[in-house]
Amino acid sequence: SSGINAEYGQSTYKSCRELFEDAKTRKEQGNQCFKSGDTKRAKKHYLYALMITRSISSRDTVGRSMAFFSGSIQSGLVYDEPQSFKEEVERLESNCHKNLSLIFVNEKNWDKSLEYSKLALERNENDPKSLYRHSLSALNLGLLDAAESCCNKLLELEADNKLYLKLSRDIQNQNAASKNREKQMYSRMFQ
Numbered sequence: 001s002s003g004i005n006a007e008y009g010q011s012t013y014k015s016c017r018e019l020f021e022d023a024k025t026r027k028e029q030g031n032q033c034f035k036s037g038d039t040k041r042a043k044k045h046y047l048y049a050l051m052i053t054r055s056i057s058s059r060d061t062v063g064r065s066m067a068f069f070s071g072s073i074q075s076g077l078v079y080d081e082p083q084s085f086k087e088e089v090e091r092l093e094s095n096c097h098k099n100l101s102l103i104f105v106n107e108k109n110w111d112k113s114l115e116y117s118k119l120a121l122e123r124n125e126n127d128p129k130s131l132y133r134h135s136l137s138a139l140n141l142g143l144l145d146a147a148e149s150c151c152n153k154l155l156e157l158e159a160d161n162k163l164y165l166k167l168s169r170d171i172q173n174q175n176a177a178s179k180n181r182e183k184q185m186y187s188r189m190f191q
Contacts, residue, residue, distance in 0.1 A: 016056050016059055016085070020052075023049040023050075023092055026045045026052065027046060027049045027095060029045045030043075030046040030096070031099070033045060034102075039103050039106065039107070042099070042103060043103055046096040046100050047096075050093060050096050050097075057089065093119075094123040097120035098116070098133070101137075104137075105137065108140070110137045110141045111137075113134075113136075117131075131151075131157075132154060132167070135149075135151045139167070139174060142178075144178065155168060
């Protein structure tokens with residue numbers, strides 16, 4: 001538990017490293033729940049891990065602000081970790097976003113899958129899993145331009161992948177059907 005123990009005036013804050021280990025544990029617990037088919041609990045673990053990583057990131061911002069405003073020469077009063085640690089935190093966040101996106105794909109919750117795949121792509125715009133889930137979600141939401149854009153990136157990465165080629169055909173088919181519907185609608189309007 002983090003916070004300040006007001007009764008004793010002692011800080012009970014965990015270090016960023018300790019919080020990171022908690023977040024990693026939660027992610028691993030989420031992976032185990034997912035493998036056993038308990039996606040509801042897996043989601044909770046991934047979301048909790050993300051909450052912890054955000055706490056770590058906010059310590060960076062708050063710590064540096066506190067150091068600046070207090071006139072302290074130390075940067076990162078609360079958060080004093082190397083860049084490699086920040087990258088570890090970001091990788092963990094990205095993995096949780098990818099895992100949540102997969103759960104939402106399996107549930108056919110396309111809005112949520114799109115949201116989490118987008119967050120993962122913000123960290124790594126060429127991640128194949130995130131690109132695929134983003135493209136698939138966009139396709140199922142009728143966002144054909146976004147679906148096609150991500151699918152094209154996938155095909156640049158792996159032109160012979162059967163799954164990506166099928167997705168590309170599905171996008172092309174839905175695009176053609178959409179254009180056909182528009183054409184019919186306009187022809188009825190001007191008869």
